[in-house]
Amino acid sequence: MKIAVTGKGGVGKSTIVGMLARALADKGWRVMAIDADPDANLASAIGVPAERLSALLPISKMTGLARERTGATETTGTHFILNPRVDDIPEQFCVDHAGIKLLLMGTVNHAGSGCVCPEHALVRTLLRHILTKRRECVLIDMEAGIEHFGRGTIEAVDLLVIVIEPGSRSLQTAAQIEGLARDLGIKTICHIANKLASPVDVGFILDRADQFDLLGSIPFDSAIQAADQAGVSCYDLSPACRDKAHALMAALLERVGPTQGVS
Ligand SMILES: Nc1ncnc2c1ncn2[C@@H]1O[C@H](COP(=O)(O)OP(=O)(O)OP(=O)(O)O)[C@@H](O)[C@H]1O
Numbered sequence: 645m646k647i648a649v650t651g652k653g654g655v656g657k658s659t660i661v662g663m664l665a666r667a668l669a670d671k672g673w674r675v676m677a678i679d680a681d682p683d684a685n686l687a688s689a690i691g692v693p694a695e696r697l698s699a700l701l702p703i704s705k706m707t708g709l710a711r712e713r714t715g716a717t718e719t720t721g722t723h724f725i726l727n728p729r730v731d732d733i734p735e736q737f738c739v740d741h742a743g744i745k746l747l748l749m750g751t752v753n754h755a756g757s758g759c760v761c762p763e764h765a766l767v768r769t770l771l772r773h774i775l776t777k778r779r780e781c782v783l784i785d786m787e788a789g790i791e792h793f794g795r796g797t798i799e800a801v802d803l804l805v806i807v808i809e810p811g812s813r814s815l816q817t818a819a820q821i822e823g824l825a826r827d828l829g830i831k832t833i834c835h836i837a838n839k840l841a842s843p844v845d846v847g848f849i850l851d852r853a854d855q856f857d858l859l860g861s862i863p864f865d866s867a868i869q870a871a872d873q874a875g876v877s878c879y880d881l882s883p884a885c886r887d888k889a890h891a892l893m894a895a896l897l898e899r900v901g902p903t904q905g906v907s
């Protein structure tokens with residue numbers, strides 16, 4: 645089961661991936677969580693202590709590894725292996741916490757389409773490998789948008805979750821992402837409404853319900869903020885968050901379907 649979570653900046657992507665990862669792991673799933681945001685902060689949402697991460701670089705910044713795997717040197721220019729060996733990388737570079745393997749992937753900013761560098765070849769190949777070859781539940785915390793993945797990777801997800809909040813800007817971003825996702829061939833797209841602080845907020849979403857395939861919602865919860873301020877997972881801090889995480893997980897599993905769910 646391969647799930648990618650995206651949405652406008654700050655809507656709660658990392659929080660939600662952290663909650664889902666913890667709930668799935670608690671239910672006995674083998675879970676790999678991928679932080680594909682250059683501004684990596686999924687670890688604290690999962691509850692990984694900060695000191696376990698201090699020495700860890702995202703894969704996208706491992707220039708030496710990218711060169712070793714692709715055979716690129718200073719002088720090879722654009723001649724290097726575009727599909728390097730990556731199968732050993734997840735185990736070697738992930739951090740284990742609460743039954744979850746966390747991999748800091750990062751992203752590679754490359755100017756214009758068609759530009760490929762060794763780091764980009766490594767990240768792309770690794771992501772494709774994880775999405776198509778590993779038999780576990782993979783959750784990807786993405787930066788806003790899906791453009792940087794491009795064809796050949798992101799369409800391998802079973803489900804794209806777009807997080808929205810009760811405001812027109814997050815809905816605009818969601819609509820843009822959805823259009824692009826459909827162009828890329830992603831068939832199953834659903835939404836989670838987050839930070840609903842009042843009946844007005846709930847009404848705002850319900851009034852537009854025909855625009856979404858709503859998987860569930862999360863209220864605005866001061867425990868989530870408090871967990872973030874303390875650098876811990878809300879899953880550890882608040883029983884209500886744990887319950888919410890399990891409810892969302894159940895909805896997600898139902899949506900993905902039993903045949904996808906078992907792998
Ligand atoms: N339901 C909620 N109630 C209250 N605060 C929330 C809720 N969900 C998320 N937050 C807070 O909103 C902020 C943004 O959340 P988070 O980092 O998960 O968003 P994000 O979409 O991953 O952001 P970014 O785009 O920067 O990666 C955090 O301070 C988080 O604690």
Ligand SMILES: [Mg+2]
Nearest residue numbers: 657658681685
């Ligand atoms: Mg985030």
